[in-house]
Amino acid sequence: MQKRCLAILEDGTLNKSVSFSKEEREKLGLRGLLPYSVETQDTQVQRVMDGIRRKGFDIERYILLSSLQERDERLFYKVAIDHIEEIMPLIYTPTVGQASKEFSHIFRSPKGFYITPDDKGDIETILENWPENDIRIIVITDGQRILGLGDLGANGMGIPIGKLALYTACAGIPPHQALPVMLDVGTNNEELLSDPLYLGYPHKRLEGQAYLELVEEFVQAVQKKYPRALIQFEDFLTPNAYGLLNTYRDRILSFNDDIQGTAAVALAGVYASSRITGRSFVDSKVMFLGAGSAATGIADLMVAAFVNEGLSLEEARKRLWFVDSEGLVVASRTDLRSHNLPYAHEAIQSNFIDAIDSVQPHILIGATGAPGTFTQEVIERMSVLNEHPVIFALSNPTSKAECTAEQAYTWSNGKAIFSSGSPFGNVNYNGKVFRPGQGNNAYIFPGLGLGAIIANASIIPDELFLVAAKTLAQLVTDENLQEGALYPRLTEIRRLSIEIAIAVAEKAYKMKIARDEKPSNLKKYIEEYIYHPNY
Structure with missing residues (x-):
């Protein structure tokens, strides 16, 4: 009996520590094993947050949260959900x-x-x-x-x-x-x-x-x-x-988040940016710095989106240009990998700055893992070419970002529409406060995965990523855009994920790749499935 009681307190899926009621303590043999006070889960959340904020370093906060996940899983997720903007990083x-x-x-x-x-x-x-x-x-x-x-x-x-x-x-x-x-x-x-x-x-x-x-x-x-x-x-x-x-x-049923998840969240940001620039997505030219899996994944999904808008495959690919460590990716180069070849256009090979001048992109996307590669000269050049240059510095972690939010706003004189892969705080530039949106894959993969799981999909084709990106872009409010953010606030993430899951599941049913029958009320079915960590 004694060991069984201790096992309850040591099982992270069952333990709720000082939130066990007096009746539960009696029934489960926990009397004497816990302090007198019976606390609400919200009080425990506050204690955890106080502990997190007392720590001096983020790695200490990570260890604290990891230990919490082991000893009280529901409290861990309650903390994460209630304080997602603080906890996700x-x-x-x-x-x-x-x-x-x-x-x-x-x-x-x-x-x-x-x-x-x-x-x-x-x-x-x-x-x-x-x-x-x-x-x-x-x-x-x-x-x-x-x-x-x-x-x-x-x-x-x-x-x-x-x-x-x-x-x-x-x-x-x-x-x-x-x-x-x-x-x-x-x-x-x-x-x-x-x-x-x-x-x-x-x-x-x-x-x-x-x-x-x-x-x-x-x-x-x-x-x-x-x-x-x-x-x-x-x-x-x-x-x-x-x-x-x-x-x-x-x-x-599988996907690669670095290639396809990153692509969908970036595409959603590009869709949303058109509401600020006034330029339609189909008329946009995009330049990528970096030609690895993340960058080419974004390009591949953008090609599918362009084709969906009525462009031919050749026309779609010509909207997209790449620069890697050797310079502009062009057809005459002999050092390219197979996934780069569709984007190797007929042009003169040049360095990054000259490539910006010759291509004149509206959108610049960094996926290099090389910090500081969006220099002041780069941002200023993009600002000469565009009233509102769209700048995505997507490399993670923060120390690897191509530029900071403050640099993008300062060097563009407040003109840039900036997004990043890791979080940056608000930036006050000339009296205007910008809230840079984080192009976090968490806006896409949880909802996409939920939708695929609900439909019991057999595969995840590009069409599901496209519908996820479009749904996310539609969920960006005018208020978000006025703040300079291309993505909603993370505090809305559970609601956003459900909306994306509904759209993804609907598409799976329509494409006949769902292995389960569609429920009569899809939203209710999803809401009944999802986990709530409340005691």
Whole structure:
């Protein structure tokens, strides 16, 4: 009996600490195990927030919240939902970047599922060790390209853990239906390999066919044990990211958030920006700095959006230009990857500034992982060419942003329409307060995932990302735009996610890729499904 009572307090899914009532304490054998006071959950939330605000560093706040998630899951999500603007940067970007770098040093207790090359041939068997039988969402990484930080090996587990916390906080997917997975195939990071505290597979990375076979075995095991599960690929190196996306996008319910989620949230921001500039989306020219998976993913979805507006494929691609570390991406170059070739136009190769002058883009999107690459000269040049230059500095974490919000507004004399991948505070420029909107993927992937799960979709084609982007753009209010923000406030995120989920599910039913019948009242069905963390 005594052990059972203690087990309740030690089980994060059951524990509610000092919020157990007197009657519950009597019934469950908890008398004497808790302080006298019986508190509301709201009071506990306030105590947690007081503790967070007393900490001196964000990594300490991250550790506090991680420990809370382990000991009282409902309180953790109540804190996250009620204070989302303050908590999201702590449980995901930018703090998750530092947490991932230090993962092996701040490790407290295991969360999630680990697969290594030693598990080849046994993945289906060891997956039975996971205690839940109804998994609906899986986030998997191999840790090779964590945010803009590079190869962090098994330390990259912080990313799936954080991403799934947002699925629950932002869209209400029940936490017991979420599974973070680390495909730990080694690391080429010598610093990690020489670190005695490193927790990962202590070898160079598995590559080539052996790597692909391990991924395939995992996918097949998931299809067998969790046939309704959506698999989200996260923070894979560009060649693997595209390779896995192309392998599985038409086979299973899956997507790559770095490519497709980033694309949808960026597209939504571009749609919204047209309400400020007065220029229609179809008439826009876009230049990307960076030509990796995130940038080309945005371009690919924009092509689909342009074609949806009536342009030919060739016309759509000519609206989009790329600059990488070698300069303007043009047809004469011989060093391009396959995903860059559709955007290699006939033009003279030039540097970034000269490319801006020759292309004269309306929108500049940075996805470089290289801080400070949107220099004063770049912003000023865009401001000469455009009454309201649209500037997206999307690289994460904040330390990797192409420019800051203050720089964009100052160098453009307040003309820029700015958005970023990580959060920036309000900027007061010449008496006007700008609230820079964060192009956070959390505006898209939780609602998209919820909609796909509700419809039990078989795949996630581009049409679902397009409808998610359009829905998000429509939810941007005139007040948001007047503040300079291309996205709604994060405090609205649960409502936004439900609206996106409805639109995505409706599209899935219409496209006949839903494996479940459409409920008579879709919104009510979704609202009844979502998780609420109240005691």
